[in-house]
Amino acid sequence: MLSVKGLKAKVGEKEILKGLDLEIGRGEVHAIMGPNGSGKSTLAHVLSGREGYTVTAGTVTFEGHDLLELAPEERAHLGLFLAFQYPVELPGVNNTYFLKAALNAIRSARGEPELDAVAFMRLMKERLKVLHLDDSLLKRPVNFGFSGGEKKRNEIFQMALLEPKLAILDETDSGLDIDALRIVADGVNALRSPERSVILVTHYQRLLDYIEPDVVHVLAQGRIIRSGGKELALELEEKGYGWLGAEEAA
Amino acid sequence: MITANPEVEAIVASEYEHGFVTEIESDTLPPGLDEGVVRAISARKGEPQFMLDSRLRAFRHWQTMATPQWAQVHYPPIDYQAISYFSAPKSTEGPKSLDEIDPALLATYTKLGIPIEEQMALSGIAVDAVFDSVSVATTFRVKLAEAGVIFCAISEAVRDYPELVQQYLGTVVPHTDNFYAALNAAVFSDGTFVFVPKGVRCPMELSTYFRINARNTGQFERTLIIAEAGSYVSYLEGCTAPMRDENQLHAAVVELIAMDDAEIKYSTVQNWYPGDAQGRGGIYNFVTKRGDCRGARSKISWTQVETGSAITWKYPSCLLRGDDSVGEFYSVAVTKGRQQADTGTKMIHLGRNTRSTIVSKGIAAGEGEQTYRGLVRIAARAAGARNHTQCDSLLIGARCAAHTVPYIEVKNQSAQTEHEATTSKISDDQLFYCRSRGLTAEDAVSMIVNGFCKEVFGQLPMEFAIEAQKLLSISLEGAVG
Numbered sequence: 001m002l003s004v005k006g007l008k009a010k011v012g013e014k015e016i017l018k019g020l021d022l023e024i025g026r027g028e029v030h031a032i033m034g035p036n037g038s039g040k041s042t043l044a045h046v047l048s049g050r051e052g053y054t055v056t057a058g059t060v061t062f063e064g065h066d067l068l069e070l071a072p073e074e075r076a077h078l079g080l081f082l083a084f085q086y087p088v089e090l091p092g093v094n095n096t097y098f099l100k101a102a103l104n105a106i107r108s109a110r111g112e113p114e115l116d117a118v119a120f121m122r123l124m125k126e127r128l129k130v131l132h133l134d135d136s137l138l139k140r141p142v143n144f145g146f147s148g149g150e151k152k153r154n155e156i157f158q159m160a161l162l163e164p165k166l167a168i169l170d171e172t173d174s175g176l177d178i179d180a181l182r183i184v185a186d187g188v189n190a191l192r193s194p195e196r197s198v199i200l201v202t203h204y205q206r207l208l209d210y211i212e213p214d215v216v217h218v219l220a221q222g223r224i225i226r227s228g229g230k231e232l233a234l235e236l237e238e239k240g241y242g243w244l245g246a247e248e249a250a
Numbered sequence: 251m252i253t254a255n256p257e258v259e260a261i262v263a264s265e266y267e268h269g270f271v272t273e274i275e276s277d278t279l280p281p282g283l284d285e286g287v288v289r290a291i292s293a294r295k296g297e298p299q300f301m302l303d304s305r306l307r308a309f310r311h312w313q314t315m316a317t318p319q320w321a322q323v324h325y326p327p328i329d330y331q332a333i334s335y336f337s338a339p340k341s342t343e344g345p346k347s348l349d350e351i352d353p354a355l356l357a358t359y360t361k362l363g364i365p366i367e368e369q370m371a372l373s374g375i376a377v378d379a380v381f382d383s384v385s386v387a388t389t390f391r392v393k394l395a396e397a398g399v400i401f402c403a404i405s406e407a408v409r410d411y412p413e414l415v416q417q418y419l420g421t422v423v424p425h426t427d428n429f430y431a432a433l434n435a436a437v438f439s440d441g442t443f444v445f446v447p448k449g450v451r452c453p454m455e456l457s458t459y460f461r462i463n464a465r466n467t468g469q470f471e472r473t474l475i476i477a478e479a480g481s482y483v484s485y486l487e488g489c490t491a492p493m494r495d496e497n498q499l500h501a502a503v504v505e506l507i508a509m510d511d512a513e514i515k516y517s518t519v520q521n522w523y524p525g526d527a528q529g530r531g532g533i534y535n536f537v538t539k540r541g542d543c544r545g546a547r548s549k550i551s552w553t554q555v556e557t558g559s560a561i562t563w564k565y566p567s568c569l570l571r572g573d574d575s576v577g578e579f580y581s582v583a584v585t586k587g588r589q590q591a592d593t594g595t596k597m598i599h600l601g602r603n604t605r606s607t608i609v610s611k612g613i614a615a616g617e618g619e620q621t622y623r624g625l626v627r628i629a630a631r632a633a634g635a636r637n638h639t640q641c642d643s644l645l646i647g648a649r650c651a652a653h654t655v656p657y658i659e660v661k662n663q664s665a666q667t668e669h670e671a672t673t674s675k676i677s678d679d680q681l682f683y684c685r686s687r688g689l690t691a692e693d694a695v696s697m698i699v700n701g702f703c704k705e706v707f708g709q710l711p712m713e714f715a716i717e718a719q720k721l722l723s724i725s726l727e728g729a730v731g
Contacts, residue, residue: 050682076688088683092701101697102687109688141701158687 001026001197002047002067002166007058008222009046016042018222019058024166027194031208031233032201034219035241040201041085043219044170048082049075063165076102077109079165083155083172085201090142095154096124098142099161106162127160131187149180156187167191168199173207185210205237218244279336285309288436291336295405298412308425308435315429321592322621322653323561325534328499335437335470399452399483400445404472407443414445418476422505422542422569430501431538438472438503446481446512455711457486471502477512479545484515484711500559502537510545510572515553517710519718522558524589532560532589539566543575543604551578552595553709555718560589565623567596570604570632577606580706584722585618585650594624594655599632599665610641611703614650615726621653628665635665643673644702646695646726696723 002024009017016039024030034040046053047060049072060067063078070078090098104114115123124138131153143151152172159167169188173181188198188211200211208216208230216232217224218241226232226244236243279287288309292302317327394401400411408415425435446452477483487504500522506514516539525532535558541550552566562585568577579595597606612620622643628635643652654671676698684694700707700719707715 048686050686051678072682072685073688073690076686082686084683084686088677088679090680090683090698090701092704093697094701098684098687098697101693102684102689105688105690105693162687 001028001063002199003059003061004047005059007043007046007060008056009042009053009058010056011042011053015056016222017046017058020219020223022217022224024197024199026197027192028214029192029198029200029211031213031216031230032199032219032224033203033205033216033233033236036203038220039222040219041170044082044085044168044199044201047075047168048072048080073105074109076162076164077106081159081162081164081167083152083159083167083169085170085172085174087143087146087151087155089144089146091144093142095140095142096121096138099124099158102158103162123161127157130160130190131157132183133157148175149177152176153180153184153187156184160187160191163191163196165195166197166199168201170201171203172200173202173204181207182210205233208233220244279334281334282331283333283335283437287335291437291439294336295408297405297408300412300416301408304420304425305436308432309437311425312429312432312436315432318429321563321623322619322655323563323590323592325561325590328534330433333499336439393453397450397453398447399450400443401456402443404438404441404443404474407474411443411445414476415443415474418507419472419474419505422507422540423503423538428538430536431503434470434472434501434503434538438470441472441502442475442485443473444475444483444485446475446477446483448478449480450478451481452483455484455486457488469498469500469502471500473502473504475504475506475514475516477506477508477514477548479510479512481509482513482515484517486517486519486711486714488519488521488714498533500533500535500537502539504537504539504566506539506541506550508541508543508545508548508550508572508575511547512545513549513551514541515551515711516541516566517714518552518554518556519710519714519721520554520556520558520562521721523560524558524587525560527587533558535559535562535564537564539564541566541568541577543568543570543572543577543601545575546572546601547574548572549576549578551580551709553578553580553706555582555703555706555710555721556591556593557584557721559591562589562591562593564593565596565625567598567625568606569598569600570606570635571600572604573601574603575601576604578709579606579608579610580709581609582611582613582703582706582718582722583620583622584613584615584726585620586615586646586726587618588616589618589620591618591620592623593620594622596625596627597637599626599628599635599637601632603634604632605636606638608637608639608641609705610639611706612641612643612652613646613699613702613726614643614652615646617649619651619653621655623655623657625657625659626667626669627657627659628662628667630661632662633664635662635667637665637667639667639669641669641671642702643671644699645673645675646699695726699723699726 004020004022007017007020032040046055055068065078067075100120107114128137133153143154172184176184213230216228216230218226279290288305292305423431425432444456475485506516508514522533522535543550550568556562566579570577577597583591583593585591595608608624610622612622614620622641624639626637641654645652652673656669658667660667676695680698681691681694685691699722707718710718
């Protein structure tokens with residue numbers, strides 16, 4: 001589904017990704033771990049099309065399309081989703097209104113009929129239940145006045161609503177207590193399907209206790225230096241990143 | 251270091267939709283202003299002597315006044331002798347029904363998106379349509395007459411209800427008030443008169459549409475709304491104007507009077523021609539609007555959505571004279587391209603236990619510049635006065651500016667005033683967040699801006715809130731910038 005070859009990217013003058021290769025198959029859950037500064041968030045941002053990053057080499061193919069040529073909204077239309085590490089607040093913008101507009105933009109880009117208000121509300125309420133979220137979410141502005149945990153859960157809720165083909169979860173577990181973590185993990189697990197792939201960007205092994213990955217990669221100094229099964233994560237937890245020669249970036 | 255977001259800036263540039271001129275013969279006075287012109291205006295309107303006297307007093311006073319210079323707006327000096335002060339389309343002499351109206355005029359309204367027939371049939375809103383300086387059509391007068399509500403052109407009111415006009419006109423904004431008020435009092439050509447008798451709740455929204463058409467014709471509208479004890483009226487003023495080369499002066503005066511337990515809701519959606527990309531040719535909107543809460547427990551609310559004009563200079567205000575009276579001001583002002591705005595409100599607390607609320611939302615884009623200028627004055631005898639002011643600015647792009655100049659004068663120790671102000675930008679993060687969910691940058695800006703203005707739009711009569719939202723989207727992507 002996603003094929004990254006030799007990706008090099010810089011922020012300003014500093015090169016962060018130094019030739020990254022990654023293959024994600026359909027229906028697979030990949031975890032990307034690594035020390036601070038290794039480029040994990042940079043990878044997530046380059047894939048989703050955030051400004052401020054310059055790709056200097058390499059290719060990214062998503063469902064047969066050249067991803068790097070597409071605008072962020074076009075990537076979303078193709079089925080890419082990024083759960084932000086720091087979800088952005090949109091004061092005054094109602095959650096329901098926002099998501100309805102987003103969902104219908106995506107559906108319309110795919111040639112699917114847009115949902116009317118009634119159908120959309122039904123869908124919203126269904127998804128709210130799965131994530132044990134309150135109805136009050138429907139009326140609140142996007143992320144404004146939300147606790148950190150609520151923001152993260154809202155990201156997963158959006159994911160549940162927009163049903164992406166490839167979801168990139170950027171440090172979704174940071175700032176979550178055990179209960180919230182479990183809810184988020186349940187939500188992600190409920191969305192697992194042979195048609196959907198997930199990239200979990202995370203520091204800690206803990207999330208992987210709840211969301212079992214198919215593949216674990218270690219990203220260090222701008223490259224994937226090691227890939228393995230879920231046991232790799234447990235070894236890292238025991239031995240630290242230094243074990244692989246993957247020190248924190250200067 | 252502020253960096254511009256080119257995508258956002260690109261959204262902000264597009265064509266002004268309403269730029270066209272109706273080719274209709276006009277009965278226009280040659281440019282220039284002297285006592286003869288004032289007399290001619292009065293004569294053409296068939297006014298009684300008291301009105302002519304009032305105009306002449308105002309004109310003579312105006313001649314002694316100097317143009318005010320204190321606002322934060324810049325424009326070349328206006329040559330008052332180069333403006334024509336009266337223009338009436340020939341085809342109208344007080345029509346009784348739409349059948350009598352020049353079809354070209356009706357077509358004009360259709361082009362502007364105001365199909366009168368549809369309005370009449372569907373929304374039940376009475377429309378007093380003003381074409382240049384003479385009222386063309388007044389609808390639903392029968393229904394209003396049944397309720398005892400008078401809703402007519404001011405020139406008709408001067409002739410048909412002279413006692414009312416004499417009693418109230420100029421009592422809220424006297425001709426001595428300011429330079430433009432004096433000018434208006436001398437040469438006002440038309441406007442709306444509304445009178446709601448005791449205890450009557452006006453059965454429908456009242457509304458007026460304006461249009462400036464002939465070259466060099468300033469619009470000097472005069473509106474007077476009187477709500478007697480226990481009555482309620484909601485009035486909507488909406489304007490559009492065609493593309494011109496010369497700047498056009500719009501110096502209107504609006505007076506509102508609310509008696510005991512009465513309420514007046516005055517809403518404005520303004521979309522005057524803002525000038526071309528170089529800032530040439532737009533409308534100058536120098537308006538004096540004031541509401542007098544004369545009665546106890548009276549209430550006057552101003553709601554405005556200002557997206558047009560080259561220069562906007564207005565402070566819809568409330569005199570809170572009656573005990574327990576309430577004044578409100580809700581405003582969204584958009585400036586982009588080379589537009590300038592110096593606008594705000596004055597809440598003057600005089601009676602006891604009066605309350606005022608000010609919510610001002612300014613959106614600046616392109617090279618637009620705007621200033622919120624607000625006065626909250628609490629007099630020595632205004633015990634228990636309360637004010638809450640919220641003024642927020644949203645900056646789009648890196649070349650625009652928003653300023654806030656609040657004046658708070660409190661002379662009573664039991665008063666409570668609160669002032670909050672925020673300035674924000676539509677951040678790149680916010681835009682990216684929206685885009686990552688599949689929304690275009692344009693839709694994202696529109697959504698965020700609407701969220702910013704929500705509190706003000708919520709105050710508009712329902713029928714027009716949606717129109718205002720559309721206007722906001724269009725003006726951010728569709729006004730000459």
